[in-house]
Amino acid sequence: MTKPDDTLSLDNQVCFALYAANRAVTARYRPLLADLDLTYPQYLVMLVLWEEGRSGAHTRVSDLGRRLRLDSGTLTPLLKRLEERGLLNRQRISQDERVVTLALTDVGWALQKRARSVPQQLLCGVALQPERLQALRQELRAVLTALEGEAGSSD
Amino acid sequence: MTKPDDTLSLDNQVCFALYAANRAVTARYRPLLADLDLTYPQYLVMLVLWEEGRSGAHTRVSDLGRRLRLDSGTLTPLLKRLEERGLLNRQRISQDERVVTLALTDVGWALQKRARSVPQQLLCGVALQPERLQALRQELRAVLTALEGEAGSSD
DNA sequence: CGAAATTAAATTGTGCACAATGTTTAATGA
DNA sequence: TCATTAAACATTGTGCACAATTTAATTTCG
Numbered sequence: 001m002t003k004p005d006d007t008l009s010l011d012n013q014v015c016f017a018l019y020a021a022n023r024a025v026t027a028r029y030r031p032l033l034a035d036l037d038l039t040y041p042q043y044l045v046m047l048v049l050w051e052e053g054r055s056g057a058h059t060r061v062s063d064l065g066r067r068l069r070l071d072s073g074t075l076t077p078l079l080k081r082l083e084e085r086g087l088l089n090r091q092r093i094s095q096d097e098r099v100v101t102l103a104l105t106d107v108g109w110a111l112q113k114r115a116r117s118v119p120q121q122l123l124c125g126v127a128l129q130p131e132r133l134q135a136l137r138q139e140l141r142a143v144l145t146a147l148e149g150e151a152g153s154s155d
Numbered sequence: 156m157t158k159p160d161d162t163l164s165l166d167n168q169v170c171f172a173l174y175a176a177n178r179a180v181t182a183r184y185r186p187l188l189a190d191l192d193l194t195y196p197q198y199l200v201m202l203v204l205w206e207e208g209r210s211g212a213h214t215r216v217s218d219l220g221r222r223l224r225l226d227s228g229t230l231t232p233l234l235k236r237l238e239e240r241g242l243l244n245r246q247r248i249s250q251d252e253r254v255v256t257l258a259l260t261d262v263g264w265a266l267q268k269r270a271r272s273v274p275q276q277l278l279c280g281v282a283l284q285p286e287r288l289q290a291l292r293q294e295l296r297a298v299l300t301a302l303e304g305e306a307g308s309s310d
Numbered sequence: 311c312g313a314a315a316t317t318a319a320a321t322t323g324t325g326c327a328c329a330a331t332g333t334t335t336a337a338t339g340a
Numbered sequence: 341t342c343a344t345t346a347a348a349c350a351t352t353g354t355g356c357a358c359a360a361t362t363t364a365a366t367t368t369c370g
Contacts, residue, residue, distance in 0.1 A: 008202055008206070008267070008270060009202075012292075013274070014180075014291060015277075018295060020223075022174055023357080024298070026174070041326060044171060062349085071349095072351095073349095073350080074328070075349090077351095097348095099347095126301055128297075136295075137169045147183055215318085225357075226357085227320065228360090232321095252364075253319065253365050253366070313369090315367080321360100322360085322362090323359090323360085329353090335347080336345100340342100340344100
C-alpha cells in the first residue's frame with residue numbers, strides 16, 4: 001500500500017469531484033432544456049431575467065454578469081442569440097448610452113411556464129434526497145464565498 | 156412575502172451553486188497552472204498520466220476518457236497540444252491499430268515535481284478546513300454516482 | 311471466408327468561458 | 341474647458357465540452 005504521491009491523486013481532489021459533478025448535472029439538464037431550445041448557460045440567464053423581470057425592473061448586462069459571474073465576452077454573444085430567437089430585446093438606455101438593458105418579450109415570458117417543471121423533472125428518478133441537496137448547496141455557497149471574498153475584493 | 160416562483164429562483168438551484176463554485180475553483184487554479192503552462196483540463200489529464208504511469212502502464216485515450224468522463228472530441232486536440240509541447244507521446248499500438256496509447260516524456264515527468272505544490276498553494280490563504288472539503292468531495296462523488304448510475308448504464 | 315456490426319479515435323461544427331484589446335460614452339479634475 | 345480617466349459593452353482569439361459524423365480496424369456471425 002505504498003502511495004508515492006497521494007497529493008496529486010485524481011480521486012483525492014475536490015476540484016475534480018466538482019468538475020465531474022457539475023458536468024454530470026448539466027448533462028442531466030441538457031435533454032430537458034433541449035425541449036425549450038436552451039443551453040444550460042442560456043437557462044441560467046433566463047432564470048435571472050424571469051426573477052428580476054417580475055418587478056418590471058430592467059436588468060442590465062452588468063447585473064447579469066454580477067449575478068452569474070460572467071463577463072461581457074461570454075454574455076454578449078449569448079444574449080444576441082437569445083435576442084435572435086425572439087426571447088428578449090437588448091436596448092441601450094438614453095441616460096447612459098454605454099448601458100444595455102434586457103427586456104423579456106412575450107415569447108420569453110411564455111417560456112417560463114414551460115420551464116417550471118424542469119427542476120422537478122431533473123430529480124425525477126434520481127436517488128438523491130432534497131434535504132441532502134440543500135445541504136450540498138449551502139456548502140458550495142460557502143466555498144464560493146470563501147474563494148471570492150479572498151482576493152482583496154469586497155464583492 | 157409572496158414568492159411567485161421560488162422553484163425557478165437562481166439562488167435555490169443546486170445546479171447554479173455547482174456551476175459557480177466549479178468556476179471559482181478553476182479560477183483559483185489558473186494562475187498556479189499558468190506557471191506550469193497548463194490549463195485546468197490539461198492538468199487533470201496530467202494527473203491521470205502521472206498516476207497511471209507510475210507502474211509503467213500505458214494509458215489509452217479511452218482510459219483517460221473513462222477516468223475524466225471526456226470523449227475523444229475533447230481529448231484528441233488537448234492531447235495533441237500536450238504532445239506538441241513535448242510532455243507526452245501518442246502512439247498507436249500494433250496489437251490493435253485503433254488504440255492510441257500515451258506515454259509521458261522526461262519533460263512530462265519533470266513537470267510532476269513542480270506540480271506537487273499546487274494543491275497546497277491552492278488552499279493557502281483560503282478559509283476552508285480540509286476536513287470540510289473532504290466531506291464536500293464525498294457528497295459530490297455521491298451525486299456523481301447517483302447521476303451516472305441512473306440512465307440504465309452499468310458504468 | 312466475407313458481410314455486418316462494433317469499437318477507438320479523429321473530425322466537424324456550435325456554444326460557452328475567459329484573457330486581452332477595442333470602442334464608445336460618461337465622469338473627473340487641473 | 342478639455343484632456344484624462346474610468347465604465348460598459350463589444351470584439352478577437354484560444355481552449356475546452358459535446359453532439360454528430362467519419363474513418364479505420366477489429367470482432368462477430370451467417
